[in-house]
Amino acid sequence: MPSLTPAGPDGGLTISEAAEALGITVDTIRYYEKEGIAPAPERGLSGWRRYDPSTMGWLAGVLMLRGTGMNIQQMREYAAAYQAGAPTEDRLALLEQHHAAVLERLADVHLHLSALERKIDAYREAVRAGAQVPSP
Template sequence: MDDVPLPPVPEVGPEGVPIGRAADLLGTTVDTIRYYEREGLTLTRPRRDPGGRRRYGRRDLAWLAGLAMLRGTGMTIQEIREYVAAYRADTGVAERLGLLEAHRDRVIARLEETTRHLAALERKIDAYRAASA
């Protein structure tokens, strides 16, 4: 995911940031980052400091931000695995583009459905307001 524009990631020093700070910067949890690592969704294992604690650099944060974005749009872990596998296999842009376009189509369909539900909810609220006036 570092081959496409991602949300801005704060600059970090050469030593990187600990996992708690990485979670804060990404608006996620330490458990989520560890889960992504266990599931093999990160590009590499994080560096460790002399005490054995994880350290995340800018590239790590950008990749994790991409994972968070995909999850936030409803991509399943299995679909993310497919994307990560295509990325690692360096299959070229076409396969990854296809995966992202298919996901975007699903997101748009869900958004349209949610918009219809929201309109129905607004009508119901309006009806209750009118009835209680």
């Protein structure tokens, strides 16, 4: 896995190196840039995109937000607020709203996980007893 720090002669990672380092595709990086979610990277002397630690950090943050279920519109809104220099409190509010939504989804997942665990326990008990478990 490549380092997240610049190594190339132009002072940054190529888009392929950046994608590999982040575990995503080149197309994903381009999509986030096109949507205004990730900043366009600087171009090296060769004219190719070069991803410096700041840009890599931003992309890693985008992936974290996406991994928590933040949708593209919300990510656009957050990126736009940042790029417009919105007050820290405003950006914090966006993150706190998303955090609350994640906690709600997590509570639902825990509820369903508990039901699944009860079902698994019933099946294990049935297997031990040599019986059939009624559905569902």
